[in-house]
Amino acid sequence: MALVEIRRLTKQFRKGDEVITPLQEVNLDIERGDFVSLMGASGSGKSTLLNAIAGIDRPTSGEIVINGSDITKLSRGALADWRAANIGYIFQMHNLIPVLSAYENIELPLLLLPMSAAERQKRVEIALDAVNLRDRANHYPRQLSGGQEQRVGIARAIVANPTIIVGDEPTGDLDSETTEQILDLVQRLNSELGMTLLLVTHDPRVAALAPRQLRLEKGKLIEKGREVALVGGDFQERSA
Amino acid sequence: MFKFAPYVFKSLWRHRSRTLLTVSGSAVALFVFCFVGSVQRGLSRLTEDQQALRTLIVFQENRFCPASSKLPEDYARTVAKLPGVKEVVPIKVFTNNCRASLDVVVFNGMPPDQLQAARDLTLLSGSWGEFDSKTDAAVVGQAVAQRRGLKVGQRFTIGEVTVSVVGIFRSSVPAEDNYIYTHLDFLQRARGQSSVGTVTQLEVQVSESADPDQVAAAIDAQFRNGPVGTSTRSKGVFQRDTLSDLAELIGFAHWLGYACVGLVLALVATTTVMAVQDRIKEHAVLQTLGLRPGRIFRLVLAESILQSIAGGLLGIGAGLALLAWGGFAVGAEGVTIAFNPSLDLAISGAVISLVVGVLAGLAPGWQAARTQIVTALRQA
Numbered sequence: 001m002a003l004v005e006i007r008r009l010t011k012q013f014r015k016g017d018e019v020i021t022p023l024q025e026v027n028l029d030i031e032r033g034d035f036v037s038l039m040g041a042s043g044s045g046k047s048t049l050l051n052a053i054a055g056i057d058r059p060t061s062g063e064i065v066i067n068g069s070d071i072t073k074l075s076r077g078a079l080a081d082w083r084a085a086n087i088g089y090i091f092q093m094h095n096l097i098p099v100l101s102a103y104e105n106i107e108l109p110l111l112l113l114p115m116s117a118a119e120r121q122k123r124v125e126i127a128l129d130a131v132n133l134r135d136r137a138n139h140y141p142r143q144l145s146g147g148q149e150q151r152v153g154i155a156r157a158i159v160a161n162p163t164i165i166v167g168d169e170p171t172g173d174l175d176s177e178t179t180e181q182i183l184d185l186v187q188r189l190n191s192e193l194g195m196t197l198l199l200v201t202h203d204p205r206v207a208a209l210a211p212r213q214l215r216l217e218k219g220k221l222i223e224k225g226r227e228v229a230l231v232g233g234d235f236q237e238r239s240a
Numbered sequence: 241m242f243k244f245a246p247y248v249f250k251s252l253w254r255h256r257s258r259t260l261l262t263v264s265g266s267a268v269a270l271f272v273f274c275f276v277g278s279v280q281r282g283l284s285r286l287t288e289d290q291q292a293l294r295t296l297i298v299f300q301e302n303r304f305c306p307a308s309s310k311l312p313e314d315y316a317r318t319v320a321k322l323p324g325v326k327e328v329v330p331i332k333v334f335t336n337n338c339r340a341s342l343d344v345v346v347f348n349g350m351p352p353d354q355l356q357a358a359r360d361l362t363l364l365s366g367s368w369g370e371f372d373s374k375t376d377a378a379v380v381g382q383a384v385a386q387r388r389g390l391k392v393g394q395r396f397t398i399g400e401v402t403v404s405v406v407g408i409f410r411s412s413v414p415a416e417d418n419y420i421y422t423h424l425d426f427l428q429r430a431r432g433q434s435s436v437g438t439v440t441q442l443e444v445q446v447s448e449s450a451d452p453d454q455v456a457a458a459i460d461a462q463f464r465n466g467p468v469g470t471s472t473r474s475k476g477v478f479q480r481d482t483l484s485d486l487a488e489l490i491g492f493a494h495w496l497g498y499a500c501v502g503l504v505l506a507l508v509a510t511t512t513v514m515a516v517q518d519r520i521k522e523h524a525v526l527q528t529l530g531l532r533p534g535r536i537f538r539l540v541l542a543e544s545i546l547q548s549i550a551g552g553l554l555g556i557g558a559g560l561a562l563l564a565w566g567g568f569a570v571g572a573e574g575v576t577i578a579f580n581p582s583l584d585l586a587i588s589g590a591v592i593s594l595v596v597g598v599l600a601g602l603a604p605g606w607q608a609a610r611t612q613i614v615t616a617l618r619q620a
Contacts, residue, residue: 056528056617084531089528095522108247111243
């Protein structure tokens with residue numbers, strides 16, 4: 001059984017009189033330890049798919065089973081608890097809480113888990129070491145560079161040791177040198193720590209780092225090297 | 241929830257000018273609330289006191305100002321013989337101002353041997369011995385002494401009356417702290433020969449078994465055909481009637497108290513709404529990290545309550561301190577209402593601050609908790 005199993009996932013929304021369907025009966029399996037990139041044109045639905053997997057958006061129909069739980073059936077509160085325990089989210093714009101220090105930002109997800117203060121401190125320090133920001137622990141976001149802010153964002157995403165880390169254009173707001181540093185860090189999360197990653201990106205260089213590369217086109221998911229399409233409710237694979 | 245306390249405090253400090261202005265506004269409103277509340281409680285104490293119900297005041301009929309009520313002093317002996325009467329104290333009242341005033345000085349001239357029995361006074365300084373031996377001696381209520389800066393050994397003049405201060409007292413009845421007690425015959429003489437042999441009022445203690453209304457009716461009947469008619473009422477009713485104009489104003493002032501509560505509600509709610517609108521994206525991020533909508537609601541509520549409580553405690557503290565040190569009182573026609581701090585006033589102010597904080601945070605908290613994560617994250 002795959003870590004993430006998505007079956008016949010459809011997302012529709014209404015824009016005026018028009019019904020838009022960014023995701024139409026999408027199927028996807030992600031195994032534990034996979035590093036998956038997801039590309040697609042603007043408006044192709046890649047962020048919608050990512051947000052559905054992260055449990056911050058509800059699909060119109062279909063199933064998303066992650067680690068054995070169908071998250072589409074969870075209530076709003078239960079889904080929040082599930083996110084706290086299972087999802088590490090890396091935002092494009094860092095989205096750090098401006099009034100909290102780097103340390104406090106990283107500690108935030110741990111406050112929601114049953115954990116002693118000593119255990120929290122240990123985990124935050126490990127996360128700070130992982131992103132090489134121990135010396136910036138007490139700095140506030142306004143005192144950090146864009147790259148440092150994103151590294152704090154990554155530390156916040158990994159600190160609770162989530163089931164899967166999702167990133168929505170994590171390098172979209174960075175210059176090329178900083179992008180390299182962040183990509184190196186992301187690769188190490190997968191290769192050295194065995195973390196499961198799903199990154200949405202526009203950047204082919206970022207996508208190329210991932211062993212599995214997916215593309216969303218017209219609501220359908222295509223994997224490089226094979227096309228994944230739904231016919232009659234079953235998976236079919238076809239050589240590209 | 242306490243794990244998020246640093247976030248709540250830092251969020252409030254983020255817009256510190258706005259927060260401090262809100263806290264200041266709440267403080268001013270609760271300060272006024274305290275003052276209005278203390279006046280209302282002072283009036284209630286005066287008119288609803290159980291002791292006041294068993295004490296009768298005999299005043300000259302159809303007279304309202306102490307200066308115009310002139311009862312023959314020997315009425316006291318007649319009244320003392322009536323059934324149900326335990327004790328009669330003749331009192332001469334002299335006041336610097338018959339109209340409503342915030343700095344009214346009221347002299348009560350009483351027979352010195354009856355003063356200590358009729359009043360529950362504790363001397364804070366000075367001695368009763370000196371009061372008994374000196375004709376022009378006066379014991380001064382602590383509120384008047386504080387307001388006028390009077391000390392034992394000083395001489396003090398109001399109008400035609402000059403007294404030697406021989407004691408400062410505290411009374412179990414807060415309004416009494418605004419009185420000055422002298423010898424009856426001294427005050428009668430000081431006011432001119434025409435006052436000798438007359439008093440302003442008689443204070444009648446009714447025995448436990450007697451009905452105060454029946455005794456009052458008997459007193460008025462006794463003097464109906466006398467040289468001076470009387471009007472006898474319980475002390476509570478007498479004080480309420482005397483202060484009726486003020487009581488109406490005070491009754492109206494309680495709306496001012498409600499207005500203050502409304503002001504705090506509007507102020508804190510506005511600030512909290514602004515804080516939530518500034519942080520729509522931040523609340524979406526917190527939800528993404530796994531905070532339940534209910535927790536977001538409680539965080540917003542905590543900010544609202546903290547601002548309201550902080551302002552409330554400041555205002556209540558300042559109000560009670562000023563009431564305690566100011567010795568304020570309002571009086572009319574020789575009767576005064578003391579503005580005193582009290583524990584129940586502090587508690588009711590704190591409870592109101594808490595309730596207002598909760599009410600002010602409900603709508604913004606709900607708004608924050610209902611944030612649609614994806615939509616909010618798209619905001620710049």
